[in-house]
Amino acid sequence: MSAVAEGALASVVAGDPADPGVRQRAGAWLTRVFEPGDPALARWVAATGQVAAVRSLLAGTAPSRFAAQAAARGEDRSLADLLTAARIGARLVVPGDDEWPGRALHDLVVASDRQGGGVERTAALVPPLGLWVRGRPRLDQLSDRSVAVVGSRASTAYGNHVSAELAADLWSRGWTTVSGAATGIDGAAHRGALAAGGATVAVLACGVDRAYPPRHTTLLERVLEDGLVVSEWPPGSAPLGHRFLVRNRLIAALSRGTVVVEAAARSGSLATANRARELGRPVMGVPGPVTSALSVGVHQLLRGVPPARLVSSAGEVLEEVGSIGADLADVPARPSSPRDELTDVARRVLDACPVRIGVPPERLAAVAGCAELDVLRVLPVLELHELVERVPGGWRVTRDRR
Amino acid sequence: MSAVAEGALASVVAGDPADPGVRQRAGAWLTRVFEPGDPALARWVAATGQVAAVRSLLAGTAPSRFAAQAAARGEDRSLADLLTAARIGARLVVPGDDEWPGRALHDLVVASDRQGGGVERTAALVPPLGLWVRGRPRLDQLSDRSVAVVGSRASTAYGNHVSAELAADLWSRGWTTVSGAATGIDGAAHRGALAAGGATVAVLACGVDRAYPPRHTTLLERVLEDGLVVSEWPPGSAPLGHRFLVRNRLIAALSRGTVVVEAAARSGSLATANRARELGRPVMGVPGPVTSALSVGVHQLLRGVPPARLVSSAGEVLEEVGSIGADLADVPARPSSPRDELTDVARRVLDACPVRIGVPPERLAAVAGCAELDVLRVLPVLELHELVERVPGGWRVTRDRR
Incomplete structure (x- = not known):
């Protein structure tokens, strides 16, 4: 990681916008100040450039709504956040960086352009301002050939088995599994990839320095050995309830397609599937016994308009997300x-x-x-x-x- | 049942073609002489009329191929077949009878018209020349609101449970279950309908006086209490191997849609589903665990082009086959x-x-x-x-x- 630019934020962002240290400070400040989800803000920052946007916000020349939000967030913590990240082996990836998964996030940019201003809904399709990334591999590379495997927290032994096998088989074919590190299907998917010796990507709804859920502390440590833990919230951020829905769009965006393994009716994992569909990515479902309440949501997806694609193996998943x-x-x-x-x-x-x-x-x-x-x-x-x-x-x- | 016309066949069919006894003798003779499956024969008999067709065959004025087949089958057994049927409470239903399920079989007539002459394949979409029906209800009425529930003989407890529940729920909504009386899914479907106090239709690949498979002797007796046993072969006919595939088209035709509950890859029940599709009837599949070999065939169906419809309840089946x-x-x-x-x-x-x-x-x-x-x-x-x-x-x- 490039050296963190020290000094007061205003003087730092007065520097060369192409300087990595300057860009990092600006990005870190933006991810701390703004909760993701405002298409108008995302468009303004993208059009202005992150460093120039921060300058404008500090100078009071930014659109008043954005300036008011920035002022309300109090003192600058960007340097501290970057230092915390460096201490735990994490980095901030911002637009323009080689590692920025621009291809994967492009659909979010397009979707955000279609939306009005303001935070219209918690699950707005808005690109992140920056991504805090912990782990060795490059995020852009892992997400280039990856599949999201998600599902219920209250999964069955069948669902856990299937998602672990799926993640392992995907890895053996050169594909990475992205999930949300939750208990149940998410955890089983990460574990399956790990058991196959594979890298896996956990996208969190809290800072990458935090282990949530706490029972997955060891699992997240193992994910970090070869894979990545990713969040759009800076270190220390708490897993607030609304952040999970916001995070789900990133799971969908950072993968070529989303597979739902088990989901009860109205399960949160169906929201991830809907985000994937809205992004034009393939949505897939693994069927189960019709007698299982944990498969009802998946079967609804498979009967939806348009129906999700029924998949029963990694090979069938790759037929959907595109092979070599x-x-x-x-x-x-x-x-x-x-x-x-x-x-x-x-x-x-x-x-x-x-x-x-x-x-x-x-x-x-x-x-x-x-x-x-x-x-x-x-x-x-x-x-x-x-x-x-x-x-x-x-x-x-x-x-x-x- | 109308009185059987006695006397030598040639003199009987010289009578009034509108006389029920005459029509029955002609139909009985045709179902004994010709194996079903020849579109050209079906078209010729339909165009000529059954009584006139028999006259023509006996007089040597029929197309030579048909006449040769008729001659090869030896002496007339039509009277004996009709008397056997009467003795066991069965009847022969022929085109033109009130009970003839003309609406249900119409798609077979249309499909048969699209095909060339000769027996092109064992599963040719050809209407039956007559139907031997055993049981009290009218076949045309039961088949008017019926669903085929079929599947593997080597079913699992899950598959048996689901097909029995499905047949019971269909009956409680006023719909009859049609199946093939085989062990496994077929038997479970008939039993489910019976357990709900319902009528069910078993379409056999042998005479309606025979119980096949033998272990279903009691089941078939129970089917006859309120439902029907149907076959296009005359009493005494053996369940020859090729007849099962021929019979499958009738299961598909005598129902508004076909549900496959469990099927291994390349299962015979998939053939029934294909016949239903060829007849333009809805094809449905009940998913199961992707870890079960007995669901592989169903999942293939649900991933087919076009995909079969995933159903998990009687309500979802009725959405496909048309409600009131x-x-x-x-x-x-x-x-x-x-x-x-x-x-x-x-x-x-x-x-x-x-x-x-x-x-x-x-x-x-x-x-x-x-x-x-x-x-x-x-x-x-x-x-x-x-x-x-x-x-x-x-x-x-x-x-x-x-």
């Missing part, structure tokens, strides 16, 4: 392309390369289903044909091939 | 119709009246959810308004109201 083939679906077929002359291994590695973000050889090997040594052997060939290119973070498909 | 309201959906709304001036009870009784076949007051009471005395009280009012009319069998909506 679908990632490359935009590549038009050409007669006698260099691709035709590739070996089977080279073609599989090429298919494993993402179109946007570079990934390291070990990830390519996992996705392509071959040895890392094979990947290292064929990458130069693929580069020679200008099929892949090296970027920070690893390899990706070259721009003109997409 | 849907029966009357063709009645255009008119400003200030006589209907508007009816009492609530009268309107419910009117809604309970079928459009085609007359039903007795006790049935109207059950469907309308009121006392039989109320029905008898409001029927004259409805007749006065020319909203209902009396026909053999009971009351129905008047023709010009449909």
Whole structure:
């Protein structure tokens, strides 16, 4: 993480808006001052730029509603929040950062543009002002190939089993499971991914320094070993009731699709499914016995208009959220392309390369289903044909091939 | 049942084709001589008329392929078959009879018209030449408001429970369950209907005098107390393997829609669902645990193109197959119709009246959810308004109201 810019906020944000320290201080202040959910604020900040928006708010030149909210939140805690984050191995990711999951959050930006001003509802589809991220992997990379697995807190042994298996199988196919770290289905999904040796992403409704629910303290520590804990609220923030619904839109946005494993009628996990639908992402449901109250909500989803897709395995989930083939679906077929002359291994590695973000050889090997040594052997060939290119973070498909 | 026409077949069918005894002898002979499944034969018999078709076959003036098949089947057993049927309380129902379920079988006639000649496949969508019916109720009436509930022979306790509950709940809403009397789901469905005091229809792949499977001998006896056992093969016919697939189209045709409760991948009950789909009838599936091999086939159905409809209760089944309201959906709304001036009870009784076949007051009471005395009280009012009319069998909506 870049050095935290110290000093009084006003003087810091007077600095170069491109300076990472300056941008971090501005973002940290914004996530502390504003509760997420106001489309008008999100639009104004995005249009103004975060550093300029903070300057404007401090100088009293911002729209009065926003300025009043900022003034009401009291003294600046941005430096303290950033230092707390650094102390626990967390970082703040803001728009413009390499790690900012811009592709995943783009649908929230679009949805927010369609909405009026003010906080219209707790679950407004508004992009976050910043994301506090704890853990080693890059959030943008994990969320690029991820599926949300959510469900009831009061799950059954069947639901726990299915969500754990699903998360494990998704990981074995190179896909990350995103969930909300709640008891029941969420926890089982995280545990399933972990048991398969996989990374998983827990999106919290409180600060990333807090373990909520408390019984998941150990689980969240294990998530942090290879995965990520994410929140749009700064360190120390409490898991206030309304934040769970707000958080649900992020679970939906940070994944390619949402699977509901068990849900009673009117379960909160159905709200996450609705957010996913509103974002145009696939909504899926795992059926269960019609005699189980914990499957009633899922069956309602599967009978909805439009109906959610019934899935019973990781393979069926990936049919919906797009496989490697679908990632490359935009590549038009050409007669006698260099691709035709590739070996089977080279073609599989090429298919494993993402179109946007570079990934390291070990990830390519996992996705392509071959040895890392094979990947290292064929990458130069693929580069020679200008099929892949090296970027920070690893390899990706070259721009003109997409 | 009308008197059986005795005497040599050739002289009998030389009689009046409108005479019930003559028609029965002709129909009995046809069901003995031809295995069902030949669209060209079905079309020829329908176009010629059954009595005339038999005459033509006996006189050697029929198309040679049909004549050859008839000749190969040896001596006439039509009188013996009809006498056997009479002895066990069964009857033969042929096209043109009041009891012939013409509406239900109409889709088979249409489908058969779309197909070429010859036996193209064992499951060809061909109407039966006749139906051997054992039991008291009228087949046309029971099949008019019926749902097929089918599934695997190797069912689980869950599947048995669900199909029994479904059949019982359907009966309590005035709907009959049709199934194939097999072990597993079929048997559970029949038992559920019986436990609710309901009539149920078992469509067999052998003669109605035979109990197949043998372990369902008692079950079939109980079905006969209030319901029907039906077959297109004459008494004594054996449950030959290929006949089950042929029979499945009749289960689909004699019901408004088909529900598959449990089915492994490639289960025979999926064939019944496919026949229902081909006939344009709703196909429904009851989901189960994704961990159960006995639900894999159902889940495939629910993920099919087009997907079957997920149902978890009798109410959801009736949403698909059409409720009383849907029966009357063709009645255009008119400003200030006589209907508007009816009492609530009268309107419910009117809604309970079928459009085609007359039903007795006790049935109207059950469907309308009121006392039989109320029905008898409001029927004259409805007749006065020319909203209902009396026909053999009971009351129905008047023709010009449909």
